Amino acid sequence: MHIVAVGGSDAGISAALRAREVDPGTEVTVVAADAYPNFSICGIPYYVSGEVTHWRNLAHRTSADLEATGMRLRLDTTARHIDVSGHKLLVTGPDGTEELIGYDQLVIGTGAVPVRPPIAGLSELGPADGVHLLHSMDDTFAIMRTLEEDNPASAVIVGAGYIGLEMADALSVRGLAVTQIEQLPEVLPTVSTSLGALVHAELEDRGVNVLTGTAVKAISRAGNGEPARLRVDAVTADGQEVTRHASMVLVVTGVRPETALAAGAGASLGAGRAITVDRAMRTGIPDVYAAGDCVITHHRLLGETYLPLGTTAHKQGRVAGENAAGGRREFAGSLGTQVVKIFDHAAARTGLRHHEAVQAGYTPLTVASEADDHKAYYPGSHRIAMRWIGDRDTGLLLGVQLFGHKHAEIAKRIDIAATAIYNGMTIDAISDLDLSYTPPLGSPWDAIQAGAQAWMRQVPIS
């Protein structure tokens, strides 16, 4: 039995690790297009900020660690074509020569590539000009060259999703003056606008110039006499023109699935034009699985969607690897659980936003509330801002969003909510959970239960 995983990031490596774990007799090869297998892409902002001191530290495991599990790594090797009936994968190796690798089971984990938004000048300008996309280690090295060689005083970040916010934090920590431009009405569009406004305020408190509802139209080299080498022209929702200058520009406006290899072999595409897979991560092509940012996402409340996240890629890859090795596991589904640190604060969400709940056929009620992370009489307590989304008709918990200090256990509190939603709990039942309490670390009714009770007070007791 020979399992080949295409992709050296979360999904491919997770598949390879799991296949070796469940059947140590299985031969496993990972084909990775770059030289950085199992790198933590989510950690890049902290390398850029200087908090992670060497890029090699971003590896979840070294190549030696991976090979010690018994897998074979084929680095700088690009998968070109799948011969489905012949069970062969055509690859181009580091020296450009083509080779056919036979497989019994194939796992495609080709991931995603950055979206290139329709901004004039973006295709003409590049890293040498201080204009960057960010998705890979090579992109990271290019950014670091700009930072270290050009010593830029300022940056414009186009996009205010997770990576955009983390990079605003990172570049501010490095001392750059940062302007963040977001087309949508508020930053961090994966949470409610009113919660995003708290993130917005945190950015401004830390000196980031935030322009929301503002679409970037053009990036160009600045002329003589302009205050920095790059010029960014944008337009606000009400049609006002805005210009910013900066020494570097970072465009981080999302990703799209990389599906060419799978589509070339006949895989069908679904939500977000990602590879269609079933819950066993089967593509429908005989003996070909796919996982990670290149595939559709089964969401426990929304059905099929496209919601690429590292955690999901790990889980899907593990399922694909287990099944490729003869197992019978299914991906249990995503809840879109996410957390992001922005300076000294954290924002987190799980489940559905209000409008998503409407789209999914629920009758949602969203209730805003606040609670202390621990008893306020004990030093160092912080307020947590919450949004609770539940179904008026059934009382079902649909979504929770939290914002507060990074030491307010925001991340693990959202995980309590994620565990509750996973199990189909009602908001009323949250008060029945036996959660821990000591004054320095919580309250007799945890913040999570205070939020649930605030929601319940807005609906009649049945």
Next chain:
Amino acid sequence: MHIVAVGGSDAGISAALRAREVDPGTEVTVVAADAYPNFSICGIPYYVSGEVTHWRNLAHRTSADLEATGMRLRLDTTARHIDVSGHKLLVTGPDGTEELIGYDQLVIGTGAVPVRPPIAGLSELGPADGVHLLHSMDDTFAIMRTLEEDNPASAVIVGAGYIGLEMADALSVRGLAVTQIEQLPEVLPTVSTSLGALVHAELEDRGVNVLTGTAVKAISRAGNGEPARLRVDAVTADGQEVTRHASMVLVVTGVRPETALAAGAGASLGAGRAITVDRAMRTGIPDVYAAGDCVITHHRLLGETYLPLGTTAHKQGRVAGENAAGGRREFAGSLGTQVVKIFDHAAARTGLRHHEAVQAGYTPLTVASEADDHKAYYPGSHRIAMRWIGDRDTGLLLGVQLFGHKHAEIAKRIDIAATAIYNGMTIDAISDLDLSYTPPLGSPWDAIQAGAQAWMRQVPIS
């Protein structure tokens, strides 16, 4: 409708608040034996340590807050007797006069009193000698008088449960040399001995002299020439005599339910000689509910037991209050979830220990593991020591214990496990949970999932 709650602590106040909330037309009276209604008994160690600067700050709500909800407070008023058929409560007021208070529904929340272990000299010595129990605000004031007037240099703490550990922390913070003596083989007996050993090491690292497996036999006034005013004589498990001297002694070896009022009215006693109640918190006496530290605890995995905790008292009181006001709610049951801060660390548990699982008829397997609280490449990461207890036959998650730095989100991670156990999850399914991730606050597989996977590796894949 007039509801009377006996007890001004968690259960009684929760009942009164909930009754007013669900039916604002209900008249509610709280009869409290002292002048400190709704005080946070769990916060006392942080007042003793000086971290809470005034004892009034320990109030969850002030008397004015409570009265603003529409309840009536009868402070310094002791409930003596229940006239069940007459629906009257006999009380003694602050000036010693007796009075009958009529009720339609009664909620008994008389709480618990400290156990007085059979130690020679304990009944003869008291606060004036520097010998203290600790359960009430009056006990707290007595301890503070000893600390402030006698300025003791050293303390012996008898008992190493939650309160004993918190007081070792608190008195060390105040600069006292602390000796902690525990009769059982390890400190913090509510977790596995091997995890308790980590707490033990933390205590010793912070200068606490810890004697385990050591029973205190006598406390006495020291003679001339002895190094401090009090002498504590103890004996180790293997029969060796041990003597310690200290300026003060604190005896914190647990509590027993205060049941005289209920038993006098005909209530039956169950586990731990606590008041028997059903899940609606009914005592069986017509129109009399009971809740909190004075009643048996319905445990979701163990059935009826006695496990007094503030969180449980809040929940039971809320159920009793809702039902007394005409509702139909049931206490969903405890999982014994607890967390304690010891200096810069936290220890937490939920569910069953190994031996409890055996007693409950399971075939438990306990697996020890460790994981990082967040990606180690990001500064400030901490290791979390874990114990996972599951049933070999069914894979059911039965219990989790965690120990790590107080910033390692130990408290809310144990709550993820508590939420999983509440919902009857298997350990395998923990890997299916969609938990949050960002490198400064977690890992792609959270520590909780790493612990579950370590457990799974010890059982054959079915």
